[in-house]
Amino acid sequence: MNHFDVIIIGGGTSGMMAAISAAENGAKVAIIDKNRMLGKKLRLTGGGRCNVTNNRPPEEIINFIPGNGKFLYSAFSQFTNYDIMEFFETNGVPLKEEDHGRLFPVENTSKAIVEGLAKKLKELNVEIITKTIVRSIKEENGQISSVVTDLNEEYFAPCVVLTTGGKTFQYTGSTGDGYKFAKKFGHTITPLFATESPIKSKNQFVVDKTLQGLSLRDIKLSVLNNKNKVIVAHEMDLLFTHFGVSGPAALRCSMFVNQELDKGISEVPLSLDALPEMEEADLLKEINQRIIDQGSKSVKNGLKNLLPERYLEFMLSEAEIDSSNSLKQLTEGEKEAFISNVKDFKFTGYDTYPLDKSFVTGGGVELKEISPKTMESKLVNGLFFAGELLDVNGYTGGYNITAAFVTGHVAGKHAAEIASYFNY
Known part of the structure; x- marks a missing residue:
């Protein structure tokens, strides 16, 4: 038997x-x-x-x-x-x-x-x-x-x-x-x-829970080495959490984060491109066109729908732009800082969720x-x-x-x- x-x-x-x-x-x-x-x-x-x-x-x-x-x-x-x-x-x-x-x-x-x-x-x-x-x-x-x-x-x-x-x-x-x-x-x-795991971060926006619960569609998340070169990048959705980032893009990057951490470094550089379908020049062109069309609107309203509202406000804050100013008041330096953040927002991951x-x-x-x-x-x-x-x-x-x-x-x-x- x-x-x-x-x-x-x-x-x-x-x-x-x-x-x-x-x-x-x-x-x-x-x-x-x-x-x-x-x-x-x-x-x-x-x-x-x-x-x-x-x-x-x-x-x-x-x-x-x-x-x-x-x-x-x-x-x-x-x-x-x-x-x-x-x-x-x-x-x-x-x-x-x-x-x-x-x-x-x-x-x-x-x-x-x-x-x-x-x-x-x-x-x-x-x-x-x-x-x-x-x-x-x-x-x-x-x-x-x-x-x-x-x-x-x-x-x-x-x-x-x-x-x-x-x-x-x-x-x-x-x-x-x-x-x-x-x-x-x-x-x-x-x-x-651990692989296919959420990524933990100690960056201030995570500690302050500034973006907690926000989901971004079709962004590009990249894992960088210590020379700022891209190891891997994935264009998928991303979710900001109370501990860092999750969602498909983060899960796919987690294996490479762990491999970098295994080399003895304490934090792995990450880069977030919120508009991977647009080049920096195209984004600048879009902003300038909006200035022409609706320059008297506030920056926040003039750039509406370019990014989800919470993330737009965060990007403006990171670029030290007063969102209540009119769009036509944007300086070339502010535009450059904003575009740089949208296309290449840097933060770090120090760990992933454990195996279990x-x-x-x-x-x-x-x-x-x-x-x-x-x-x-x-x-x-x-x-x-x-x-x-x-x-x-x-x-x-x-x-x-x-x-x-x-x-x-x-x-x-x-x-x-x-x-x-x-x-x-």
Whole structure:
């Protein structure tokens, strides 16, 4: 009864897909998960709506996975984001596309995604063992043989797929168990760090909560090095908070902030361009035209709609411009200071949210020790890895879930193939 071909440890995004893939390839499969139900973290993604994948071409998807995305080329040659879309469409979970190619379930709830996966697991007779913690994984002569749980139950299988997640949202069960198992078999764990995380700042406007709660659309946020050169820049939305900045632009920049902080510096320079579609010369032309058209209006009213009102007032204050003066009173120096701030407002980040409060774990199982074609360990036969446990991390926008589904599918397929050799 406790004998299987493939055992999946962890019933999240990659775990469920690995189980489905293994079962579709003829394996007798079990999922062991510590939670009461599968997909606990998946239910939280996309604000509870689940941004399940992205509609960009597969080669572009890899470009949006800055943390070792190239490792996934072989996996993507076997299963892509388009296959993920087809999987859900053919299993009764229609998807809809939103901005930046992001795909969500039409039902607008992550529950639809989890239920679609659960329904498929049931169809394929995958055994689901919940509220159970795996304590150890056994091997004999370099080959995986079984797993032992906290209830001293032993489940036998020649192949185990580790899909226990990283160390983010630890209350969902992602407490780093997989790293311990990987280490036991000699695997290296690269340093873990928070990515897709809000950025903390000590700048005065943050301390004073001047902009708290303000959201800016389609700005450009850049991370700079100590020579003021741009390391990375993202044009997306930004949210000012009580601790710093959040929103898609900040989340995408956070990995690079952490990498700079790891070099021993205390604060990382950031630059905010509130109007990335306009060059400085175009902005000056716009201001001068407004002076011609409505020069007697106050600066605040004359420049209305150029920026959101609160941010406009802040920019005027930063440029030391009296917003009640008439527009025609603006000096060339004031225009220059204002434009400089709008296009290149400098502030710093000193930290990001910690791992357990971030969206994605950077770092993980060293990829040189894993076969990119099969996701199997190069150190022990029958041990496979998938999902956030790997040293792979992408931006928000469906890229991390895509990587989890793709690596899960590939690991499950090859685990089933290896396990089939033991049945002869």
